[in-house]
Amino acid sequence: MNIKLISITIALLVPVTTLYAEITELGQCDTPGRANDVFVAGDYAYIADDFEGLTVIDISDPENPEVAGNWDNPDSRAYSVYVVDEIAFISNSVRGIYALDISDLDDINQLGNIQDIGDAYSVLVTGDIACVTSSNRDLSLINISNPQNMNEIGHRSIQGYSRGIYVIENTAFIGQDRQGLYIIDISDPEHPEIIGSVDTPGNARNVHVSGDYACIADEGGGLRIIDISNPENPDEVGSCDFERAYDVFVSDDYAFVTDNNGSAFAVVDISDPEDPEIVESFDIEIGGPTGFEVVDNYAYIAIGSNGLLILDVSDYTFTGPRIELSTDELDFEDVGLNLSRELPIAITNIGNEDLTVSDILIEDDCFSVDFEDELIIEPDEEAEITVTFSPDESGEFEGTMTITSDDEENQEVEVALLGAGVGAVISIHPRALDFGVVGIEHSEERTLTIRNRGLNDLIISAIVNENDVFDTDFEEEISIEPDQREEITVTFTPQIGIDYADTLVISSNDPDNAEVAVPMGGTGVGAIIVVEPDTVQFGEVGLNRIAEAAITIRNIGQLDLNVSDIVVEGGGFSTDFDEEFSIEPEHSRDISVMFTPERSGLCPGILIIASDDRRNDELVVPLFGTGVGPRIAVDQDSLEFGLVSVGRGEIFLVTISAVGLTDLTITDISIDGDYFHTNFDGEEISIQLNHRHQIVVTFEPEDDGLFDGTLTISSDDEDHSQIAVHLNGSAFKGVLSDTPGLARGVFVDGSYAYIADDEAGLRIIGIFNPDAPTDVGGFDTPGMH
Numbered sequence: 001m002n003i004k005l006i007s008i009t010i011a012l013l014v015p016v017t018t019l020y021a022e023i024t025e026l027g028q029c030d031t032p033g034r035a036n037d038v039f040v041a042g043d044y045a046y047i048a049d050d051f052e053g054l055t056v057i058d059i060s061d062p063e064n065p066e067v068a069g070n071w072d073n074p075d076s077r078a079y080s081v082y083v084v085d086e087i088a089f090i091s092n093s094v095r096g097i098y099a100l101d102i103s104d105l106d107d108i109n110q111l112g113n114i115q116d117i118g119d120a121y122s123v124l125v126t127g128d129i130a131c132v133t134s135s136n137r138d139l140s141l142i143n144i145s146n147p148q149n150m151n152e153i154g155h156r157s158i159q160g161y162s163r164g165i166y167v168i169e170n171t172a173f174i175g176q177d178r179q180g181l182y183i184i185d186i187s188d189p190e191h192p193e194i195i196g197s198v199d200t201p202g203n204a205r206n207v208h209v210s211g212d213y214a215c216i217a218d219e220g221g222g223l224r225i226i227d228i229s230n231p232e233n234p235d236e237v238g239s240c241d242f243e244r245a246y247d248v249f250v251s252d253d254y255a256f257v258t259d260n261n262g263s264a265f266a267v268v269d270i271s272d273p274e275d276p277e278i279v280e281s282f283d284i285e286i287g288g289p290t291g292f293e294v295v296d297n298y299a300y301i302a303i304g305s306n307g308l309l310i311l312d313v314s315d316y317t318f319t320g321p322r323i324e325l326s327t328d329e330l331d332f333e334d335v336g337l338n339l340s341r342e343l344p345i346a347i348t349n350i351g352n353e354d355l356t357v358s359d360i361l362i363e364d365d366c367f368s369v370d371f372e373d374e375l376i377i378e379p380d381e382e383a384e385i386t387v388t389f390s391p392d393e394s395g396e397f398e399g400t401m402t403i404t405s406d407d408e409e410n411q412e413v414e415v416a417l418l419g420a421g422v423g424a425v426i427s428i429h430p431r432a433l434d435f436g437v438v439g440i441e442h443s444e445e446r447t448l449t450i451r452n453r454g455l456n457d458l459i460i461s462a463i464v465n466e467n468d469v470f471d472t473d474f475e476e477e478i479s480i481e482p483d484q485r486e487e488i489t490v491t492f493t494p495q496i497g498i499d500y501a502d503t504l505v506i507s508s509n510d511p512d513n514a515e516v517a518v519p520m521g522g523t524g525v526g527a528i529i530v531v532e533p534d535t536v537q538f539g540e541v542g543l544n545r546i547a548e549a550a551i552t553i554r555n556i557g558q559l560d561l562n563v564s565d566i567v568v569e570g571g572g573f574s575t576d577f578d579e580e581f582s583i584e585p586e587h588s589r590d591i592s593v594m595f596t597p598e599r600s601g602l603c604p605g606i607l608i609i610a611s612d613d614r615r616n617d618e619l620v621v622p623l624f625g626t627g628v629g630p631r632i633a634v635d636q637d638s639l640e641f642g643l644v645s646v647g648r649g650e651i652f653l654v655t656i657s658a659v660g661l662t663d664l665t666i667t668d669i670s671i672d673g674d675y676f677h678t679n680f681d682g683e684e685i686s687i688q689l690n691h692r693h694q695i696v697v698t699f700e701p702e703d704d705g706l707f708d709g710t711l712t713i714s715s716d717d718e719d720h721s722q723i724a725v726h727l728n729g730s731a732f733k734g735v736l737s738d739t740p741g742l743a744r745g746v747f748v749d750g751s752y753a754y755i756a757d758d759e760a761g762l763r764i765i766g767i768f769n770p771d772a773p774t775d776v777g778g779f780d781t782p783g784m785h
Contacts, residue, residue: 022280022315023265023267023280023282023299023311023312023313023315023316024311024312025282025309025310025311025312026062026063026298026310026311026312027061027062027063027064027065027309027310028065028286028303028306028307028308028309028310029057029065029066029067029307029308030306030307031047031049031052031055031057031067031307031308032049032052032055032070033049033050033051033052033053033055033073033078034049034050034051034052034304034305035047035048035049035050035055035290035302035303035304035305035306035307035308036048036049036050036077036078036079036080036290036291036302036304037078037079037080037081037290037291037302038081038291038292038293038300038301038302038308039081039082039083039088039293040059040293040295040300041083043058043059043060044056044057044058044059044068044105045057045059045065045300045308046081046083046088046102047081047302047307047308048078048079048080048081048090048091048291048302049070049073049078050073050077050078051073051076051077051078052070052072052073052078053070053071053072053073053074053078053090054069054070054071054073054078054081054088054090054100054102054108055067055069055070055307056068056069056070056102056105056108057307057308059298059300059310062298062310062312063310065308065310068105069102069105069106069108070108071100071108071110073090073092073095074095075094075095076092076093076094076095077092077093078090078091078092079091079092079093079120079121079122080121080122080123080291081123082123082124082125082130083102084125086101086102086103087099087100087101087102087111087147088100088102088108089123089125089130089144090123091120091121091122091123091132091134092119092120093119093120094115094119095113095115095120096113096114096115096116096117096118096120096132096134097113097114097117097120097123097130097132097142097150098110098112098113099111099112099113099144099147099148099150111147111148112146112147112148112149112150113150114142114150114151114152116136116152117132117134117136117137117140117142117152117155118134118135118136118137119134119135119136120132120133120134120140121133121134121135121161121162121163121164122162122163122164122165122206124165124166124167125144126167128143128144128145129141129142129143129144129153129186129189130142130144130150131165131167131172131186132165133162133163133164133165133174134162135161137152137155137156137157138155138156138157138158138160138161138162138174138176139155139156139158139162139165139172139174139184139192140152140154140155141153141154141155141186141189141190141192153189153190154186154188154189154190154191154192155192156184156192156193156194158174158176158179158182158194159179160176160177160178160179161176161177161178162174162175162176162177163175163176163177163203163204163205163206164204164205164206164207164217164247165207166207166208166209166214167186168209170185170186170187171183171184171185171186171195171231172184172186172192173207173209173214173228174207175204175205175206175207175216175217175218176197176204177203177204177205178203178204179197179199179204180197180198180199180200180204180216180218181197181198181200181204181207181214181216181226181234182194182196182197183195183196183197183228183231183234195231195232196230196231196232196233196234197234198226198234198235198236200216200218200221200224200236201218201220201221201224202218202219202220202221202222202245203218203219203220203221204216204217204218204219204221204224205217205218205219205245205246205247206246206247206248206291207248208248208249208250208255209228209250210250212227212228212229213225213226213227213228213237213270213273214226214228214234215248215250215255215270216248217245217246217247217248217257217258218245219244219245219246219260220244221239221245222239222240222241222242222245223239223240223242223245223248223255223257223268223276224236224238224239225237225238225239225270225273225274225276227273237273237274238270238272238273238274238275238276239276240257240268240276240277240278242257242259242262242266243259243260243261243262244259244260244261244262245257245258245259245260246258246259246260246289246290246291247289247290247291247292249292249293249294249299250270251294251316251317252317253269253270253271254267254268254269254270254279254316254317255267255268255270255276256268256292256294256299256313256316258289258290258291258292258301259281259289260288260289260290261288263283263284263285263287263288263289264281264282264283264284264289265281265282265284265289265292265299265301265311266278266280266281266282267279267280267281267313267316279316280316282311284301284303284309286303286306286309287303287304287305287306287309288303288304289301289302289303289304289309290302290303290304294313294317296314296317297312297313297314297317297350298310298311298312298313298314299311299313314350314352315352320351320352320353320407320408321349321351321353321354321355321356321377321379321405321406321407322349322350322351322355322407322409322410323347323348323349323350323351323355323357323403323405323407323410323413324347324348324349324350325345325346325347325348325403325413325415326345326346326347326348327345327415328413328414328415328416329415329416329417329418330343330345330387330401330415330416330417330418331418331419332389332417332418332419332420333419333420334419334420334422334455335389335390335391335419335420335421335422335455336391336421336422336423336454336455336456336482337391337392337393337394337421337422337423337455337456337511338390338391338392338456339390339391339455339456340388340389340390341388341389341419342386342387342388342389343386343387343389344384344385344386344387345384345385345386345387345415346382346383346384347375347377347382347383347384347385347403348377348380348381348382349377349378349379349380349381349382350379350380351379351407352379353379354376354377354378354379355376355377355378355379355405355406355407356374356375356376356377356405356406357371357374357375357376357377357383357403357404357405358374358404358405358406359371359374359402359403359404360385360401360402360403360404361401361402361404362387362399362400362401362402362417363399363400364397364398364399364400364417366389366390366391366392366397366399366419366421367387367388367389367397367399367401367417367419368387368388368390369385369386369387369388369401370385370386370388371385387401387415387417389417389419391419391420391421391422392421393421393511394420394421394422394423394511394512395420395421396418396419396420397417397418397419397420397421398416398417398418399416399417399418400414400415400416400417401414401415401417402414402415403415422454422455422456423454423455423456423509423510423511424452424454424455424456424457424458424459424480424508424509424510424511425452425453425454425455425458425510425512425513426450426451426452426453426454426458426506426508426510426513426516427450427451427452427453428448428449428450428451428506428516428518429448429449429451430448431518431519432518432519432520432521433446433448433490433504433518433519433520433521434520434521434522435492435520435521435522435523436522436523437522437523437525437558438492438493438494438522438523438524438525438558439494439524439525439526439557439558439559440494440495440496440497440524440525440526440558440559441493441494441495442493442494442558443491443492443493444491444492444522445489445490445491445492446489446490446492447487447488447489447490448472448487448488448489448490448504448518449485449486449487449488450478450480450485450486450487450488450506451480451483451484451485452480452481452482452483452484452485453482453483454482454510455482456482456509457479457480457481457482458479458480458481458482458508458509458510459477459478459479459480459508459509460474460477460478460479460480460486460506460507460508461477461507461508461509462474462505462506462507463488463504463505463506463507464504464505464507465502465503465504465505465520466502466503467500467502469492469493469494469495469500469502469522469524470490470491470492470500470502470504470520470522471490471491471493472488472489472490472491472504473488473489474488490504490520492520492522494522494523494524494525495524496524496614497523497524497525497526497614497615498523498524499521499522499523500520500521500522500523500524501519501520501521502519502520502521503517503518503519503520504517504518504519504520505517505518506518525557525558525559526557526558526559526612526613526614527555527557527558527559527560527561527562527583527585527611527612527613528555528556528557528561528613528615528616529553529554529555529557529561529563529609529611529613529616529619530553530554530555530556531551531552531553531554531609531619531621532551532552532554533551534621535621535622535623535624536549536551536593536607536621536622536623536624537624537625538595538623538624538625538626539625539626540625540626540627540628540661541595541596541597541625541626541627541628541661542597542627542628542629542660542661542662542689543597543598543599543600543627543628543629543661543662544596544597544598544662545596545597545661545662546594546595546596547594547595547596547625548592548593548594548595549592549593549595550590550591550592550593551590551591551593551607551621552588552589552590552591553583553588553589553590553591553609554583554587554588555583555584555585555586555587555588556585556586557585557613558585559585560582560583560584560585561582561583561584561585561611561612561613562580562581562582562611562612563580563581563582563583563589563609563610563611564580564610564611564612565577565580565608565609565610566591566607566608566609566610567607567608567610568593568605568606568607568608568623569605569606569608570603570604570605570606570623571598571599571603571605572595572596572597572598572603572605572625572627573593573594573595573603573605573607573623573625574593574594574596575591575592575593575594575607576591576592576594577591593607593623595623595625597625597626597627597628598627599627600627600628600629600718601626601627602624602625602626603624603625603626603627604622604623604624605622605623605624605625606620606621606622606623607620607621607622607623608620608621609621628660628661628662629660629661629662629716629717629718630658630660630662630663630664630665630715630716630717631658631659631660631661631664631717631719631720632656632657632658632659632660632664632713632715632717632720632723633656633657633658633659634654634655634656634657634713634723634725635654635655635657636652636654636655636725637725637726638725638726638727638728639652639654639697639711639725639726639727639728640728640729641699641727641728641729641730642729642730643729643730643731643732644699644700644701644729644730644731645731645732645733646701646702646703646704646731646732646733647701647702648700649698649699649700650698650699650700650729651696651697651698651699652696652697653694653695653696653697654694654695654696654697654711654713654725655692655693655694656685656687656692656693656694656695656713657687657690657691657692658687658688658689658690658691658692659690660689660717661689662689663686663687663688663689664686664687664689664715664716664717665684665685665686665687665715665716666684666685666686666687666693666713666714666715667684667714667715667716668680668682668712668713668714669695669711669712669713669714670711670712670714671697671709671710671711671712671727672709672710672712673707673708673709673710673727674701674707674709675699675700675701675702675707675709675729675731676697676698676699676707676709676711676727676729677697677698677700678695678696678697678698678711679695679696679698680695697711697725697727699727699729701729701731702731703731704730704731704732704733705730705731706728706729706730707728707729707730707731708726708727708728709726709727709728710724710725710726710727711724711725711726711727712724712725713725739755739757739759739760739763739775740757740759740760740763752764752765752766752776753765753773757778760778760780761778761779761780761781762778762779762781763775763777763778764776764777764778
């Protein structure tokens with residue numbers, strides 16, 4: 001569709017007659033949409049695929065093209081495509097221009113979009129500017145320096161509908177539909193200016209410029225050749241009829257034209273611009289051709305619903321010899337020292353005259369070639385040469401092979417030469433040996449694997465270490481072939497109970513690792529004592545009572561553990577140890593520890609276990625216990641006897657409890673205060689733990705008045721050796737009328753006494769006869785009295 005070459009200058013030469021020239025079909029690949037345009041870059045053809053967006057085809061094998069990627073178009077038609085680096089710019093109907101990230105063909109992503117330019121028909125990129133023909137602007141100049149945020153910097157409107165575009169330096173050539181060819185100066189992108197124009201008889205679609213001539217594919221007008229040597233006054237000088245010329249591409253003396261109605265791809269000899277002549281036409285039977293590109297020897301043609309067609313047009317693209325190599329890089333990969341590897345490379349003459357290879361030179365001495373004299377290769381023939389890589393030392397090598405020929409366009413072609421010299425390569429597994437814990441004078445073995453990962457035989461010349469507790473079965477030099485291995489047995493036999501560390505040094509002919517160090521470690525152990533728990537807590541224990549706890553002595557070592565003595569220090573502690581005993585590895589034995597406190601308070605102690613554990617021959621276990629003596633509890637802290645008649649008595653019971661961790665002894669009970677006494681007879685009272693004893697306290701006043709006293713209880717409770725209970729009561733001379741509770745107050749009115757009683761509320765006492773008061777009634781109050 002639109003032409004992608006940015007700048008080309010050629011001179012029109014005297015026509016060259018091509019004998020037996022022909023166009024041949026190589027391959028074809030369907031696309032999911034309708035192919036409108038194609039752009040070729042490297043091994044890929046990028047197709048503007050109408051409503052299917054962008055379709056990418058792998059053309060590395062022109063005879064077997066394959067779809068390699070796709071990006072769906074969002075509700076618009078993709079008309080043309082232009083690729084720069086790893087970004088594809090797609091022109092679309094309605095949607096303007098899309099910028100796509102094509103770095104990963106499996107995941108093509110949209111970078112940006114600019115839509116306000118109308119239907120975008122063709123797109124061509126020059127520098128940071130995309131030149132776009134569209135319905136709204138005719139020519140739009142878009143800043144694409146940031147593809148994610150493209151913006152229009154200038155435009156030029158022209159009557160009609162702009163189609164194809166071609167740019168040389170600062171001049172744009174536009175196929176302007178019914179208006180023909182327009183030439184626009186874009187040196188100032190913000191203000192593009194029309195330089196000149198020339199009308200064509202049909203609808204100008206696409207344009208390609210070569211030297212002083214512009215070739216226009218003119219629908220209805222065929223191929224039109226315009227002299228643009230004076231761009232302000234362009235002039236048509238020649239033409240060639242086609243039913244519907246759609247796109248045009250110029251190469252030297254030939255113009256390639258797609259005829260959409262005639263379903264043909266034609267070659268036009270334009271060596272005489274005033275008298276162009278069709279020299280060959282290739283019928284395309286599977287679709288109508290539209291946009292196309294000619295790259296090297298191939299024409300890549302968009303053929304609508306049938307996708308991409310690839311034609312061989314090499315007979316028209318050049319003359320003379322042309323060199324082609326089967327590869328531009330030979331990678332020999334890894335080769336053993338003083339060994340060789342050969343790789344072939346084919347030199348093909350894809351030209352149409354004999355190719356003469358006059359010289360082949362290689363820079364690096366490790367690479368060589370079997371070339372001796374010049375080679376003459378006929379057209380479409382090939383010659384094979386052999387390159388040899390022979391490294392004499394380890395490391396990576398890079399060289400360049402330069403092939404000189406009479407291909408005028410490629411007189412010198414270069415082939416990169418890569419290779420690595422690899423000798424013997426030692427590999428050790430494991431890289432360290434840990435023997436763990438081993439019993440004294442016992443042995444533990446580990447296997448060390450030595451592998452040759454190189455390409456020459458690996459020679460193990462020595463394996464040494466310093467400490468005799470580590471030993472190997474290495475006796476003499478060992479040779480290990482490539483990709484083979486040898487196993488070495490290393491033995492650890494500790495002599496004493498310590499940590500051992502050493503290094504095994506392996507010497508070999510590995511040029512990069514002549515000595516490999518393998519760290520080794522292990523611990524020699526005999527018996528190992530562990531005690532659980534490591535601290536014994538007895539808590540509170542009553543005086544002269546016995547508490548017992550068990551400790552477990554475990555042997556986690558490799559030899560029998562001999563416990564020679566267990567000593568207890570600290571008052572009140574003892575054990576059931578009576579004689580020396582042994583514990584086998586991974587076995588244990590329980591020992592009982594007793595605590596019998598002789599005094600109150602915290603009692604610390606230690607248990608010392610003597611054994612033949614060389615690291616811990618005396619293990620200390622802390623012991624803790626608290627001696628607790630008798631504890632007294634009295635249920636009353638005061639006794640209120642209330643109002644008592646002289647000559648009468650009132651009693652209370654006082655309960656004494658033993659609440660400690662041992663029996664309680666009451667040594668004395670005394671009363672200080674008139675008219676108060678107890679039933680204590682002076683002898684000590686013994687109260688067993690968690691039991692109680694009651695004493696009787698009596699108030700027998702002999703005179704009236706208020707009386708106070710103190711009941712003192714003495715015991716062997718060290719913290720509360722004396723407990724005081726307050727006593728009070730009142731006495732009067734007269735007759736007593738008792739009330740249910742304690743009489744708190746009295747009011748006398750005439751023949752009645754009103755008593756506030758703490759249990760019965762209000763009591764009314766008749767005192768008609770003072771010698772015989774009578775309870776006549778009362779009132780029980782709802783709350784506390």
